[in-house]
Amino acid sequence: MSIADRLVAGSLWVTLSRIIVNGLSMLGTIVLARYLLPSDFGVVALATTLLAVVTSITDLSLSEALIRHEDPRESHFSAAWTLGATRGLILCIFFAAFAYPASLIYNEPRLFGVLLALSLSLAMSGLVNPRKIILQRELIFRQEFVLSVAQRVAGFVAAIGVVIIYQSYWALVVGTLVMQATNVVTSYLVMPFRPRVTFSHMREFFSFSAWITAGQIVNTLNWRFDYLLIGKLLDRSAIGYYSLGGQLAMMATREATAPLTATIYPAFANVRHDAQRLAAAYSRTQALLTAAALPAGIGMAVIADPLVRLVLGEKWLPAIFIIQALASVYALQTLGSLNQPLGMALGQTRTLFVRDTQMLLVRIPVISIGLVCWGLPGLIFSRVLTGLFSAVVNMVVVERLINVSVRAQLLANFRALASSAVLAAGVTLADHYISVQTTQTGLVLQLAVLICLGGTLYCGFSLFLWIVMGRPDGPETEVRKLAFKALSKVSHA
Structure with missing residues (x-):
């Protein structure tokens, strides 16, 4: 199969897995939100933030290095496993030792036990089979489907069981640990591997991952330091609203784009030596990504009010504003968002690090001022401003990497932007009169009407603009190709 065909096939497998995985995730979130308080979510969100910071600071980007390696051998996989297992054990001990001081710093006794439990996930993460990366190198995602679905099902069952029986925030922790343990076990089932302890090839790994790791440290601080500030300045309920609201705001955009973003890095890496082909692949993929993400994110924003009232209940109403603001900015941030896999495929990891550092220097003062002066609303407004700025920066980075101008990137996404504006205006107006x-x-009826209206407005106006503009190549063309392929397979079945 060609790269394009394998990318499409991989995207379909990822799409199927995401439908199952995030259907369970959404259902789990709804059930947990019904049983637990916002403050319960706040405690676990603070703990997972500390976990993410520690993880990113020490991440070695071993998977990315193996994907980009021209010819990885068994010794490379054993070395990656050794480094990962050693790192996981060290982090587990450190995180467990840090649990009590952290509970004192945040004046939250519950944090001690949660951090102790989550330290086990660090040890387990280092034991995952590195050979499964071969599946991504070859753009084979059937086994990835098994991995992702198995761990989500196991985590879902564990979390729901604990919350129904005990009605405790420990359901969130147990679900996380069971997911991690399942991931370790299934990784060896889909790709058999018997590792041996070796520290060879360390120079190869570190020479590739140095800038990526530095970038991940900065990037994690970029997107997590606000949780640490809220934990100190506001109560646990506020961080609970912010955490769950942010998850729901991101979910629509993330799930609309996951089938492509999960497969695009190995695809870019395969054509990185052909500049013209790489630029064409980026432009096509980014346009398709934006066409899916914009209506999903903007749509989530305009239906946030009835959605929260229906699935979460009255106690979560303060999260509505958070979802409305962040879902919109997450959607717009997909413009240029593929600069990360693009830069990694080209080996321009230092450029990505510089970008992340610049964004951190902008975000810390803006978000800190917003939070300190105006509380949670100020934080959300600051997130919107910095998010829009981030989208512009990402498009500038793309221009530097493959010489596609910012203007050309915007024009390639013009129909998606215009159609999303029509969607937002139409649904908002209809909601006003309901x-x-x-x-x-x-x-339920209100949501059904708004979703159908939004989908009709977006698809109809996109089709209208496409025809008026002379049916240029773009997301519409890709959708037609996929539809014809699917129909031809059905007709021959």
Whole structure:
């Protein structure tokens, strides 16, 4: 199969897995939100933030190095496993030792036990089979489907079981640990591997991963330091609203784009030596990504009110504003968002690090001022401003990497941007004239009407612009190709 065909096939497998995985994730979130308080989510969100910071600071980017390596051998995989297992054990001990001081710093006794438990996930993460990266190198995602679905199902069952029986925030922790343990076990089932302890090839790994690791440290601080500030300045309920609201705001955009973003780095790496082909692949993929992400994110923003009332309940109403603001900016941030896999494929990891550092220097003062002066609303407004700035920076980075101008990138996404604006205006106007619903049935009908209207407006206006502009190559063309391929396979079946 060609790279394009394998990319499409891989995207379909990822799409199927994401439908299952995030259907369970959404259902789990709804059930947990019904049983738990915002402050419960806040405690676990603070713990996972500390976990993410520690993880990113020490991440070695071994998977990315193996994907980009011209010819990885068994010794490379054993070396990657050895480095990963050693790192996981050291981090587990450190994180467990840090648990008590952290509970004192944040004046939260519950944090001690949660951090102790989550330290086990660090040890388990180092034991994952590095050979499974071969599947991504070859753009084979059937086994990735098994991995992702198996761990989500196991985590879902564990979390729901604990929350129904005990109605405790420990459901969130147990779900995370069971998912990690399942990931380790299934990684060896889909790709058999018997590792041996060796520290060879360390120079190869570190020469590739040095800038990526530095960038991940900065990037994690970029997107996590606000949780640390909220943990000190606001109560646990505020961080709970912010955490769950942020998850739901990101979910629509993330799930619309996951089938492509999960497969695009190895695809870019395969054509990195052909500049013209790489630029064409980037432009096509980014346009398709934006065409999926913009209506998903903007759509989530305009239906946030009835959605929260229906699935989460009245106690989560403060999260509505958070979802509305962040879902919109997450959608717009997909413009140029593929600069990360593009830069990694080209080996321009230092450029990515410089970008992340610049964004950190902008975000820390802006977000800190917003939070200190105006509390949670100020934090959200600051996130919107810095998010829009980040989208522009990403497009500038793309121009430097493959010489596709910012103007050309915007023009390639013009129909998606215009159609999303029509979607937002139409759904907002319709929602204004629909009386506020209080019953479950009324909210379900309201959501159904708004979603159908939004989908019709977006698809209809996109098709109209495509025809008016002379049917140029773009996302519409890709959708037609996929539709014809699917119909031809059905007809020959």
